[in-house]
Amino acid sequence: MRNYWLVLLLFLLAHCRSNPVNRDNILTTPTLDTVSFVKMEEHSPVPIQKTLDYDTLQWLDIADLDASILMDLKYATTDNFVKSQMYECGRCFLRPEVAQAIVKIHQDLKSKGYGLKMFDCYRPRPVQWALWEKVPDARYVADPRKGSMHNRGSAVDLTIVDADGNELDMGTHFDFFGKEAYHDYTNLSKTVLDNRKLLKSTMEAFGFRAIRTEWWHYSYQSKSYELSDMVWNCNNK
Numbered sequence: 502m503r504n505y506w507l508v509l510l511l512f513l514l515a516h517c518r519s520n521p522v523n524r525d526n527i528l529t530t531p532t533l534d535t536v537s538f539v540k541m542e543e544h545s546p547v548p549i550q551k552t553l554d555y556d557t558l559q560w561l562d563i564a565d566l567d568a569s570i571l572m573d574l575k576y577a578t579t580d581n582f583v584k585s586q587m588y589e590c591g592r593c594f595l596r597p598e599v600a601q602a603i604v605k606i607h608q609d610l611k612s613k614g615y616g617l618k619m620f621d622c623y624r625p626r627p628v629q630w631a632l633w634e635k636v637p638d639a640r641y642v643a644d645p646r647k648g649s650m651h652n653r654g655s656a657v658d659l660t661i662v663d664a665d666g667n668e669l670d671m672g673t674h675f676d677f678f679g680k681e682a683y684h685d686y687t688n689l690s691k692t693v694l695d696n697r698k699l700l701k702s703t704m705e706a707f708g709f710r711a712i713r714t715e716w717w718h719y720s721y722q723s724k725s726y727e728l729s730d731m732v733w734n735c736n737n738k
């Protein structure tokens with residue numbers, strides 16, 4: 502009988518070793534000083550590790566880092582300038598360093614009673630091609646052959662919300678193509694100018710740079726990344 506249990510134990514040990522856990526995709530792999538990656542199930546004393554469905558060496562999903570960052574991903578809806586849903590589901594993927602910088606910005610804003618709301622993050626190149634087919638005009642859509650910072654996972658479109666989740670007044674809506682959206686357009690109320698200044702100064706303090714014509718667009722400057730065709734998984738989303 503003792504031998505039987507020994508054989509069983511050896512079998513179990515061998516079986517476990519032949520099915521190693523893919524540690525690359527365990528939520529605890531990427532580390533941020535200020536973010537806990539172990540989610541606690543309500544009423545459960547045991548921390549639950551969440552297995553991720555993407556390559557965490559290449560990407561991080563903002564929702565996995567800080568679920569208090571609001572999402573209004575316009576290309577996952579028809580509320581965008583092409584009036585078509587371009588993403589099967591809305592997920593905010595960014596390169597790891599970019600995602601971590603966004604979380605720090607959100608935390609910085611939170612300490613002042615504000616937070617972030619994301620309109621767009623990484624945009625897969627297949628989606629860039631689909632946009633280009635609808636609007637083949639480089640004034641509005643980046644040529645997918647060259648790609649954009651969004652196609653590299655290092656650009657974000659975003660705004661600031663107050664403690665109740667209400668968007669601050671930035672003078673125009675997202676993707677407003679006109680001079681009123683420009684940073685150098687100053688014929689706006691002091692509140693709007695102050696709000697844009699808060700967004701710009703905070704983003705710049707954490708390594709992002711604005712572009713002249715869109716108050717909502719910022720790209721990360723500290724590292725460059727390849728264009729990507731990665732399309733995220735929408736199962737269970």
Ligand SMILES: [Zn+2]
Pocket residue numbers: 621651656657658717718719
């Ligand atoms: Zn943008």
